[in-house]
Amino acid sequence: MKKFLISLMVLLAVNMPVFASETLLKGSVLYTVESARKLAFEGLALKLDKEKIKPYLIDENNEENRAAIKNNVQPEGRYIMSFSMAKGMVKGYVVVYADKPQYAYYYTTSGYLVCVDVDNKSQEGVYPFKIGKYNAVTGNLIAIGLYVSEDEQYAYTKNGKLKAHWVGDTGYNAKGKPIAKRSVVNEIPAD
Numbered sequence: 001m002k003k004f005l006i007s008l009m010v011l012l013a014v015n016m017p018v019f020a021s022e023t024l025l026k027g028s029v030l031y032t033v034e035s036a037r038k039l040a041f042e043g044l045a046l047k048l049d050k051e052k053i054k055p056y057l058i059d060e061n062n063e064e065n066r067a068a069i070k071n072n073v074q075p076e077g078r079y080i081m082s083f084s085m086a087k088g089m090v091k092g093y094v095v096v097y098a099d100k101p102q103y104a105y106y107y108t109t110s111g112y113l114v115c116v117d118v119d120n121k122s123q124e125g126v127y128p129f130k131i132g133k134y135n136a137v138t139g140n141l142i143a144i145g146l147y148v149s150e151d152e153q154y155a156y157t158k159n160g161k162l163k164a165h166w167v168g169d170t171g172y173n174a175k176g177k178p179i180a181k182r183s184v185v186n187e188i189p190a191d
Contacts, residue, residue, distance in 0.1 A: 029128075029148070033162050033174050036154040040130050040146040045118075046158075047141065048134040053105075053116050057136065059095065062111030069093055106136075115142060 031039070059065060061075070068075050069082050079096045083106065092108040104117035113136040121129055127150075133143045143163065146154045155163040155171075164171030164180055171180035 031128075031146075031148055031154065033154070033165065036146050036148065036165075037156055037160055037162070039128065040144050040154060040156055041160060044130065044132055044141070044144060048116065048118060048132075048139040050139045053103075053113065053134075053136060053139075056105050056116075057113045059105070059107045059111035059113070061095075062107070065093055065095060065107075065111075066109065104131075 061078075064075060065078075065080050068080055074080060077098045079098075080093055082091070082093050084091045092106060092114065095105045095107065096103070097105075102119045104119075106114045106116065108114055115136050116134050117131050118134060119129065119131040123129075128146055128148045130144055130146045132141055133145070134140065135142050141158045143158060144156050146156075148154065151168050153166040155166065157163055162174045164173070166172075166182070169182050170178050171182065173179045
């Protein structure tokens with residue numbers, strides 16, 4: 001009888017998850033630096049067709065866009081925000097047109113196109129998705145970002161080296177050490 005009770009208890013303990021099967025578990029895919037890199041570069045165009053960006057090489061709305069940022073308003077038909085990159089050496093603004101949301105055009109404060117982000121596949125709220133950053137003059141890939149959630153992104157150089165693994169506003173290196181912070185800037189710097 002003792003053996004039967006012990007066997008019954010073991011059987012119940014092993015099968016316990018079956019009784020809790022109505023509990024809904026939510027999870028997410030976990031990425032390593034390497035698995036994220038592989039996914040980021042899979043099927044990615046290394047060169048952008050320059051004809052697609054030719055009409056945007058000089059921003060015809062430069063003055064209006066700069067004024068919109070200074071006054072913290074968004075012009076109709078486009079979203080604008082300021083940026084600083086290359087350790088503050090290049091400052092300007094980004095324009096995303098409502099009719100071309102897959103492109104983000106990065107302009108200097110003088111209105112010259114520096115680079116373009118291209119997102120051909122994402123759907124709002126669906127992860128992961130990737131965005132390639134291309135040089136506006138050569139059309140060559142500069143960097144790629146793999147967005148794995150609303151709050152997490154992997155950024156790589158064109159050669160596949162991890163620039164940062166962003167979680168929230170903190171960027172980490174491949175060893176998990178914090179290396180950068182980011183935030184949205186509301187005002188565009190003067191020329």
